[in-house]
Amino acid sequence: MPELPEVERGRRLAESVAAGKRIERVECxxxxxxxxxxxxxxxxxxxxRRVLAACRWGKQLWFDLDAPPHPLFHFGMSGGFRVxxxxxxKLASGPAHRPDEWPPRYxxxxxxxxxxxxxxxxxxxxxxxLLLRDAPRxxxxxSRLGFDPLLALPPPRRFVELLAARSVVIKSLLLNQGxxxxxxxxxxxxxxxxARIDPRRRARDLDEREAKRLRTVxxxxxxxxxxxxxxxxxxxxxxxxxxxxGKQAEATTARGEAxxxxxxxxxxxxxxxxxxx
Numbered sequence: 001m002p003e004l005p006e007v008e009r010g011r012r013l014a015e016s017v018a019a020g021k022r023i024e025r026v027e028c029x030x031x032x033x034x035x036x037x038x039x040x041x042x043x044x045x046x047x048x049r050r051v052l053a054a055c056r057w058g059k060q061l062w063f064d065l066d067a068p069p070h071p072l073f074h075f076g077m078s079g080g081f082r083v084x085x086x087x088x089x090k091l092a093s094g095p096a097h098r099p100d101e102w103p104p105r106y107x108x109x110x111x112x113x114x115x116x117x118x119x120x121x122x123x124x125x126x127x128x129x130l131l132l133r134d135a136p137r138x139x140x141x142x143s144r145l146g147f148d149p150l151l152a153l154p155p156p157r158r159f160v161e162l163l164a165a166r167s168v169v170i171k172s173l174l175l176n177q178g179x180x181x182x183x184x185x186x187x188x189x190x191x192x193x194x195a196r197i198d199p200r201r202r203a204r205d206l207d208e209r210e211a212k213r214l215r216t217v218x219x220x221x222x223x224x225x226x227x228x229x230x231x232x233x234x235x236x237x238x239x240x241x242x243x244x245x246g247k248q249a250e251a252t253t254a255r256g257e258a259x260x261x262x263x264x265x266x267x268x269x270x271x272x273x274x275x276x277x
Contacts, residue, residue, distance in 0.1 A: 002075040004150060004182030005225035006089060007059050010073075010081040012229070014119050015054035017083050018063065021113035022050050029108045034123055035130050042132055043109065046071060051113075055136070058145045058181025062136040069132035071109075073121055074141070076128030082107075082120045089230060145181035149222045153215065160211040163203045170206065170214075171199035172265040180218070186241055187225075189270045191218045193240040193253075198276045199269050200262075244270035 002010070026047055028040035035043075049065040056062075062072040073081075082088055082104050103110055106124040113119075121130065133139045147154055154162060166173050173179050174188040183191075192199050195217040197210060206214065228234035235241050238254045247268065251259040257274045 001077045001184055002059065002080060003184035003187050004058065004148070004222055005187075005230040006080070007056055007061055007075060007182065008150065008226050009089065009230040010075065011054045011056040011061050013083060013086065014061070014063070014081050017117045017119055018051040018111070018113060019053055020051065021115055021117060023047055023065075023111055024114045025110075025112040027110040027112075031108055031126065033126050034108050034128055038130075038132060042069075043071070043130075045069065046111070057137070057142050057148050057151070058177060059184075060136075060142050060145065060181075062133070062142075064136075068134040070134070070136050072129075072131040072133050072136050072142075074129040074131075075121075076123055076125060078125045079108075079121060079123035079128035082122055084118055145177055146179040148181050149183065149218050150226060153219055156212050156215060159215040160208050163206055163211045163214075166203040168203055169199065169264060170197060170201050170203045171267075171269055173203045174218075175265065175267065182222075183218075185267055185269075186244065187218075187221060189244055190221050190240050192276060193270075193272055194221065196275050196277060198273075199264055199271050240270060240272070 023046050026043050028035065028043050046065070049067055052064045052066060054061065055064050060072060060074055062070050064070060080088060084102055103120050104122050106122045107120045108123050109130055110118060110120045121128070136142050162179070171188055171192065174183050174191065175185065189199070191214065195210070195214045197206065197214060225235065232241060240253060240259070243251050243253060243259060247261045253259060253272055257272045259270055259272055262269050262271070
């Protein structure tokens with residue numbers, strides 16, 4: 001599933017094509033689920049609007065236009081942005097892409113700009129959402145989100161206070177988008193592994209040193225993933241990411257430590273008992 005780094009990659013891609021351009025044509029697939037019941041005619045109102053910027057908070061992404069409504073995109077499990085001639089990320093939950101096919105398979109909305117550029121959102125599994133909002137930052141779903149670890153990580157003291165106020169297990173808290181917007185399963189596992197914290201512990205039971213260490217690692221992991229444009233092959237070789245998948249019984253870290261898989265809050269969690277306390 002696209003997490004913060006993958007969605008930030010999509011934002012950068014879209015901004016490189018769309019920023020400063022006028023929307024000349026809007027094409028919508030016939031998919032009431034992804035469009036949340038909003039008719040294509042409503043999206044037609046975007047024609048003639050200029051894109052000022054592509055914005056993101058957590059896993060939510062929107063185009064800031066010169067007048068409302070503004071299109072809001074959520075990639076779901078397998079969605080993403082495509083532009084002609086790009087090389088998209090291969091997601092484990094997504095389909096294979098054919099570089100010679102345009103528009104790509106499973107496209108949901110296709111925006112063409114006044115210079116001939118295009119941005120398409122695809123979604124094979126139909127778990128994403130395409131919405132229109134008058135003020136995206138101030139309306140749901142964005143208004144319900146917690147801090148963005150890349151854009152607005154709380155200062156250390158405030159972060160410690162936020163953890164101390166929560167009785168939920170720390171893995172579940174990190175996955176709560178009302179707490180940390182954009183953190184998904186692999187980021188949560190990576191951060192807890194590098195911070196040496198047992199994912200089953202209660203957030204309020206972490207001492208100040210552990211909480212500050214968790215914050216430092218969260219920032220480091222997110223920034224490192226974003227710096228390489230979410231190209232996972234470029235993540236540091238020692239990251240748990242490279243060995244956490246598939247629930248393999250004999251899986252080990254790069255240092256040979258045994259990786260175990262448990263379920264927390266309905267999500268598979270990869271962790272390393274020899275390291276995480």
